[in-house]
Amino acid sequence: MNPALGILLFFVTIILMEGFAYVAHRWVMHGPGWFLHKSHHSPRTGNWELNDLYAVIFAVPSFVLLLGGVHLGWWQGYAWIGAGIAAYGAIYFGFHDVIVHKRLDTRYIPKSNYMKRIIQAHRLHHVVETKQGTVSFGFLWAPAPETLKAQLKARGNAGIREPVGRF
Template identity: 50%
Template structure:
């Protein structure tokens, strides 16, 4: 029975990471730490960008939870591994599949991945911290709704809609 609970904790933490990632992206990356994230909305000039610092910062809680899972209580291990797994999937998807910073083993042409790639491209259609759409990763709204919202935001600030 304990094994099932550990699996549940892993899955619950993995799903919860989507909400955490959305909140961090929307309110921290496009908020107080825009100075780091801005590099991601501009053309890259080298292999790394200042935005890559977020990967280091976001890895720390996972490392801590995994450490606690081995040295304090096994109940920390599932959430720690889930956080690491979410980070790995995000890294492969975001940096590999969407931004093509390195080759990935999938084409991204399935409806599942194509929708996420298009949503992320719509997010990058705006190069400022305000006005962006689609801050999620695994859960994204329909692309048509995102396009309509982006057009509404552009019209509101005096830019032409596409």
């Protein structure tokens, strides 16, 4: 396979994974898969939560495509697609688990408007602790925080977590 085509497949896969992640998050994790994802909308008491099983579930297609494209004689493009899925997973881990949820200690402070926007959007997603009423399901793209706040307000702030601490 032409390496340029492989690299194109790799980057197109990363882009398409954002759409897949949105759909999976909106209609699977906040739908029939809530039994796993609910742990992610609750305070974590240790290093792991039931929601972490989604990382394993979503790694399976990447692993199978890489294995098939590299070792099993399948079309080589499958390896590039599998690598794109894995790269999206790594980007997701870095953004979601390290930067937003601080599951690893880091001194990162967002400076760009883009990073501030997606971090704030993800935090607005997490103010809702119920299956319904949540906003912003993407990971690398999100509507403006003002839009998300208006959506939460229009829903009557249903399911919003009680404030923690004194004000």
